[in-house]
Amino acid sequence: MPEEKKIYNKGFVVAGLIIFITIFMFPFWYNLGKAAPVPEPVLTEKAKAAKECIEPKSYMKAEHMQILDDWRSSVVRDENRVYVSSKEKEFDMSLSNTCLDCHSNKADFCDKCHNYASVNPYCWDCHIDKPKENK
Amino acid sequence: MLELAFKGSKRYYGWMTALLAVIGVGFGCYLWQLSFGLGITGMSRDVSWGFYIAQFTFLVGVAASAVMLVLPYYLHNYKAFGKITILGEFLAVSSVTMCLLFIIVDLGQPMRAFNVILYPTPNSILFWDMIVLNGYLFLNVVIGWQVLEAERNSVAPPAWVKPLIYVSIPWAVSIHTVTAFLYCGLPGRGFWLTAILAPRFLASAFAAGPSFLILLCLIIRKLTKFDPGKEQIQTLAKIVTYGIIMNVFFLLCEVFVVFYSKIPEHMDHMKYLFVGLHGHGVLVPWMWTSVSLMLTAIILLVNPMTRKNEPVLAVACLCVFFGTWIDKGLGMISGGFVPSPLHHVNEYVPTIPEIIITMGVYATGFLVLTALFKMAVSVKEELSA
């Protein structure tokens, strides 16, 4: 007997599919027409005066999370606490004491971009921001 | 086959909804724990493991006990168990599910749980526990599913399932052995530092698991058209009898060693549990209840007259289950932490949110158990119809 190909419970299936797709695309509906401009990190006077970070800007922009990840393994697990950059400059590998020494404006330098990209690094649960602020 | 779990009576749906409600409340409390930290529990610096890990330990035993059905059927060709091995395997699946959930709710940083796999550390028993528990879960899901599906289609299960079944037998023993090794390999924790801990765990497992299974069989017989069988229940009862006697025997061995040697580091924990130490003893009434339940159960189970009487057997099984639950789910973990290694007596009592989260995990386990048993029983009903 030739089997006829048809969808059973067609109404339910189609309605279900429509509901699923609507919910699945919720992020798109939700953010429709809300395109925000890409924020530009703000540099402090100290950071401006230094001209360059530990590595070139483009590299820092793309790789700072990887660098920090490497730093933490190096400091915590290997007791190697000094970073020698590709330009032979030495830095103490410390988020609070080195990075935030220059970039003491965490809200404008870090958070703005992180919020824009909707990333929520938990560095700050332990590492103290703005180490110089209350001095 | 899963569709069978979605077709049920009003009572079935009512029960599942009730479980979902408990899960919901438990999950709410868990979200609170997640945001506040484990400080909402009764655990402390001195008693750093509590109710969660104790339930985990107890349930590993229940999970391991599936082997008490699988082994007689597949190794000794005890045909009667063929009918109900699936119940043992599905009980194992739901128990291991609860075990894993209890581990997760006990973690301070659950979102980092995968670190155990990312940084494998073979010298840590917890690493091995992760492997054996997940392996056991996998084995029982696959075996249970394949065997049931084959039964439904009235064909023999695929040949590759057989080796998995044989592997699952020592694997069941391994899950409780490794779980015991978590505790008994620690220096400075005199209560657990005993080579008999793994055997003792297994003995109580082979009492608690099958006794629970007997109760489940009686319920299934009452609520469904599937009868797990009188002979099957009686054989399980004999297994429970041996299990509970071994468990009490091992306990008495411990009692002799610690009280005859009188080494304070070992004896003080036992004292704390059974008579209290330096005026502290919240668990004393519980422990004596546990002992009396287990002894009552032995009397009822050893005597064939009472064992063969199913209502009395049900009472005996309740005694075994709750007796061993107190022994392992209450005493075993806090007993090891009190007194502390510095000999301070800081007691542990679970808090209300901690108990609610625990109930949420149990409800999840029961949800899985009910759905799986529903499937199994429906297949059996289909076949007999």
Next chain:
Amino acid sequence: MENSRRTFLKIAGISALGLSAKPVFNAFAVSEEHGGKKEAKVLPKKGALTAKRWALVIDTTKFKSAKDLEPIIEACHKIHNIPVFENKRHEIKWIWEEEFKHAFPDLENEHINDRIKSLPFLVLCNQCQDAPCVRACPTKATFKQEDGIVAMDFHRCIGCRFCMAACPYGSRSFNFRDPRPFIKETNKKFPTRMKGVVEKCNFCSELLAEGKQPACVEASGGALIFGDLEDPESEVRKLLKSNYTIRRKTALGTGPSIYYIV
């Protein structure tokens, strides 16, 4: 019908798996791209104090009462941002005082002399040679450094507390809640901890790297002596040679690196 649905589900499943694996491949691609180009290096800090195996000698004869220990405990807890909790269950401590019978429960002696009976003892992580906590940790979050220090990686700790069960000296504390609001005065150079991780004394690794002695030693006025146990010329070795010392629970074979002159 039955068959084609099955095939569809299979293909959909495999595609989903493939799509979810894409970020992994992307990550590999990125790290390869930058891996060869940069030639940055990491080095240990110059002027850092180093040893084959750090050890501490506590000269208890220099202490009269609990008052003498306070500044030492204070120094440690202050620089390491240790919170103070009202609730004793949540307590966190790196170095603290115990009576002799608690610090050395296996040396119980009811007729011990009055000085020892009334004298508070400083206890801290023993930095064991064969540390049970290192053995127990399922993620290597607790590990042994080359200088003998039992160190902790708070980033990796999953908070299973196996190490707390394993430690026979009660030296470990767990962050049962966010410690930050309970830190009286924050040392901005040292991180705090987050909830859900275990912590303990780190023998002041961060100070050793700067060429400084541990904070407790610095604050002890000579009662605590720190040095290399493997160096026969070190001060700790000289002290161990000329004084009778005891260690905590040596019968367990953990090999504590803290010695007490009594």
